[in-house]
Amino acid sequence: MPTKAQFYAALAERHAQQITENRENWTNFLKTAGRLYKYPFEEQLMIHAQRPTAQAVAPIHVWNHPMNRYVQRGSKGIALLDMTDSKPRLKYVFDYADTGGNVS
Numbered sequence: 001m002p003t004k005a006q007f008y009a010a011l012a013e014r015h016a017q018q019i020t021e022n023r024e025n026w027t028n029f030l031k032t033a034g035r036l037y038k039y040p041f042e043e044q045l046m047i048h049a050q051r052p053t054a055q056a057v058a059p060i061h062v063w064n065h066p067m068n069r070y071v072q073r074g075s076k077g078i079a080l081l082d083m084t085d086s087k088p089r090l091k092y093v094f095d096y097a098d099t100g101g102n103v104s
Contacts, residue, residue, distance in 0.1 A: 005081060005090055035056065043081075046080050051078055057093040070099060079091075
């Protein structure tokens with residue numbers, strides 16, 4: 001049974017092939033990538049594979065403190081592969097739609 005990191009790595013590979021199959025898929029990916037321009041291509045690909053309608057994403061600590069928002073209970077994070085170490089790890093970001101109100 002594959003690990004979560006292996007599962008998401010395979011998802012990224014499959015999605016990379018899917019978005020290049022035709023013009024419509026590629027255009028849809030570019031719309032998402034344009035909204036998430038600060039993320040590298042690999043992470044844009046992962047975000048688009050899991051949530052193509054994402055408007056703005058950030059880790060939970062960014063939503064909580066600099067943005068003064070909170071991630072709603074039950075929200076599912078968007079998994080990104082962190083390849084900085086020798087062993088791939090997952091890190092999670094959340095879309096603006098997953099957040100609510102101001103943190104007091």
